[in-house]
Amino acid sequence: MKLLQERIRREGIVRSHDVLIVSHFLNHQLDPQLFLAMAKEWQKRFKGKRIDKIMTIEASGIALAVVAGLVMEVPVVFAKKRGSVTLDDDQYCATVYSYTQKKSYAIRVEKDLLKPGEHLLIIDDFLANGQAVLGLAEIARQAECVLEGVGIAIEKGYQPGAALLRERGLDVQSLAVIRSMDPQSGAIEFDEAEAV
Ligand code: 5GP
Numbered sequence: 566m567k568l569l570q571e572r573i574r575r576e577g578i579v580r581s582h583d584v585l586i587v588s589h590f591l592n593h594q595l596d597p598q599l600f601l602a603m604a605k606e607w608q609k610r611f612k613g614k615r616i617d618k619i620m621t622i623e624a625s626g627i628a629l630a631v632v633a634g635l636v637m638e639v640p641v642v643f644a645k646k647r648g649s650v651t652l653d654d655d656q657y658c659a660t661v662y663s664y665t666q667k668k669s670y671a672i673r674v675e676k677d678l679l680k681p682g683e684h685l686l687i688i689d690d691f692l693a694n695g696q697a698v699l700g701l702a703e704i705a706r707q708a709e710c711v712l713e714g715v716g717i718a719i720e721k722g723y724q725p726g727a728a729l730l731r732e733r734g735l736d737v738q739s740l741a742v743i744r745s746m747d748p749q750s751g752a753i754e755f756d757e758a759e760a761v
Contacts, residue, residue: 661700679708695726
């Protein structure tokens, strides 16, 4: 998606080979107009699929998912990362390993919020090693929901996540796919096949 690529080029900061900072429009300050354009693009790409609910993970996925939910007219559920006072029996739970933080954390969704047979679309800001999406997919599996696809804002295509998810048969639609990043020059190369 050209619009997103341009924003990444203009305002993205290459912190390291693996870490892109997009605090000016996606992760800290948020650009609702850009989010709306992105949500419409996901709607186009998942057209024809039954989507009953969008699922994401706190915190960065929430804003994107809400705009997507508004456009697709479906509710949004987000997995919580923190522990909860509610009993574990009432929650679906999965473990996510974060390569950037080098630690695992639990994600939880109240069982009440996902009904067996519901068709879900996962939305998230970044796809790197695929662990966050796999955790959400595990929750969808426990809830006996049908996972229709995965909408990602920025995929770092040189990291293994996208291939891992596609190997599992998931329909992954990333709006910008980065082929390489150079922390020295700040240069970012995109996979132009995604630049609609
Ligand atoms: P994965 O589970 O695919 O390895 O990583 C996905 C999660 O890690 C995303 O939800 C995102 O919050 C975070 N993440 C991964 N790579 C980046 C990055 O380059 N920049 C930022 N800001 N977050 C990232």
